[in-house]
Amino acid sequence: MDFIHDYGGFIAIFLLFFFMLLSMPVFVAMGLSAFLASLLLEDPFLAFRSFIQISWQGASIFELVALPLFILTGTIMQRTDAGRDLFEVTKAWAGSIPNSLGVATILACGIFAAISGSSIATAATVGLVAIPLLLDEGYGQRRAGGFVAGGGTLGIIIPPSIPLILYGVITETSIGQLFIAGVLPGILMMSLFLLYVVCSRPTVLTRHEVPLAEKLRITRRSIGVILLPPIIIAAIYTGAFTPTEVGALAVVYVAILGFVQRRLDWPKLREAAIVATATTSMLFMLIVFGQFFAHFLTFEQVPQSIAQAIIDNASGLAAVTLMILAYVVMGMFLESAAMLLISIPIFYPVAMQLGMDPLVFGIFACIAMEIAQISPPIGVNLFTIHGISRIKLGRLALGAAPFLLIQITMLYVVYFFPELVLWLPDSMK
Numbered sequence: 001m002d003f004i005h006d007y008g009g010f011i012a013i014f015l016l017f018f019f020m021l022l023s024m025p026v027f028v029a030m031g032l033s034a035f036l037a038s039l040l041l042e043d044p045f046l047a048f049r050s051f052i053q054i055s056w057q058g059a060s061i062f063e064l065v066a067l068p069l070f071i072l073t074g075t076i077m078q079r080t081d082a083g084r085d086l087f088e089v090t091k092a093w094a095g096s097i098p099n100s101l102g103v104a105t106i107l108a109c110g111i112f113a114a115i116s117g118s119s120i121a122t123a124a125t126v127g128l129v130a131i132p133l134l135l136d137e138g139y140g141q142r143r144a145g146g147f148v149a150g151g152g153t154l155g156i157i158i159p160p161s162i163p164l165i166l167y168g169v170i171t172e173t174s175i176g177q178l179f180i181a182g183v184l185p186g187i188l189m190m191s192l193f194l195l196y197v198v199c200s201r202p203t204v205l206t207r208h209e210v211p212l213a214e215k216l217r218i219t220r221r222s223i224g225v226i227l228l229p230p231i232i233i234a235a236i237y238t239g240a241f242t243p244t245e246v247g248a249l250a251v252v253y254v255a256i257l258g259f260v261q262r263r264l265d266w267p268k269l270r271e272a273a274i275v276a277t278a279t280t281s282m283l284f285m286l287i288v289f290g291q292f293f294a295h296f297l298t299f300e301q302v303p304q305s306i307a308q309a310i311i312d313n314a315s316g317l318a319a320v321t322l323m324i325l326a327y328v329v330m331g332m333f334l335e336s337a338a339m340l341l342i343s344i345p346i347f348y349p350v351a352m353q354l355g356m357d358p359l360v361f362g363i364f365a366c367i368a369m370e371i372a373q374i375s376p377p378i379g380v381n382l383f384t385i386h387g388i389s390r391i392k393l394g395r396l397a398l399g400a401a402p403f404l405l406i407q408i409t410m411l412y413v414v415y416f417f418p419e420l421v422l423w424l425p426d427s428m429k
Helices: 002-021 026-039 044-059 062-078 082-093 100-116 119-136 140-152 162-171 175-181 183-199 212-221 223-237 243-260 266-299 302-313 316-331 336-353 358-373 380-389 393-416 419-428
Strands: none
Touching: 002 026, 002 266, 002 302, 026 044, 026 266, 026 336, 044 266, 062 082, 062 100, 062 119, 062 162, 062 243, 062 266, 082 100, 082 119, 082 212, 082 223, 100 119, 100 140, 100 183, 100 223, 119 140, 119 358, 119 380, 140 183, 140 380, 140 393, 162 175, 162 266, 162 336, 162 358, 175 183, 175 223, 175 243, 175 358, 175 419, 183 358, 183 393, 183 419, 212 223, 223 243, 243 266, 266 302, 266 336, 302 316, 302 336, 316 336, 316 358, 316 393, 336 358, 358 380, 358 393, 358 419, 380 393, 393 419
């Protein structure tokens, strides 16, 4: 019995992975593993009451209201052909750059990411437009799919970001400051992606020269979409609106824009709302049961024990490398939201022991989530692009590999240069 009391948290972790190996939904596996482990430690009535109370608390967090709002913004944008508009603008302005269509793809992904907050929505929306054109230009399936898969991951770090909202809720960190903290790392990562695309071989020599007047005409036609990202960032940075209020305004903005452009009607809006509701429901189930799982581990002092063991046996750099390796391995088997909810309760204490600021670790963790999006065999972005293009998963994984290496490099950059993350949030104070 003492063994169970001493290792109850580790029993819950073992049960979690056992249930996932049985193909049980992750949110069910998290809730059931923690509940069964708690039955071994306390009276069944107390265990059930604790399960109900903590689950209710997890579902009652006000900051989660921003989640469905940004998801709905993304689903509306998908149905108003915003991806095509963005790609046309970026293609026009990137016309004289080597591998210009690849550059246009990354830029379009970055802009759409700053509207939807979703990696999957970014990859799917831009990919539908970009991949056929990339293939026609001779980029090949590996590079065409890889560009979209890599560029799509920008949806996780460039604000607004759904994983940053989840991280903020779990760790009680300001979501507004997390959004602003992601701006400079997001821009730097997009710049590194662009540098790789421009310098990659073989270079596609086709130029898409567009006269200045035509560039301005194309940009003017899409100005409503292009202006939304800077409006969102400025509203949060200045403190004029909270992230939740910005999410509500974004929904109204994209809906009005869609109706004015006659690209949105009530059936499309209803369809967008249904899809957003289904996605939000899935995430809320993960959050509710993830909170219960995290509470149980914390009560059993598992995160504290792991943090102390890592600190006692590894230096700062070695500890960070161990975390990165763990995230890479988890990314092979878990999708990003589940990976975040499982890993944060364990690694957050480690990061705090290493002296990392909560904002810095939030960006660190979200970059690690990007790795999960394109890590075979479960990388969600790879499956999304495979679904819309039928490109083989092996080719997609090879095409996305350079972006994965850039993301791993960025993890070390964030750790060694925390000012990159903290400068903008500090300037808000």
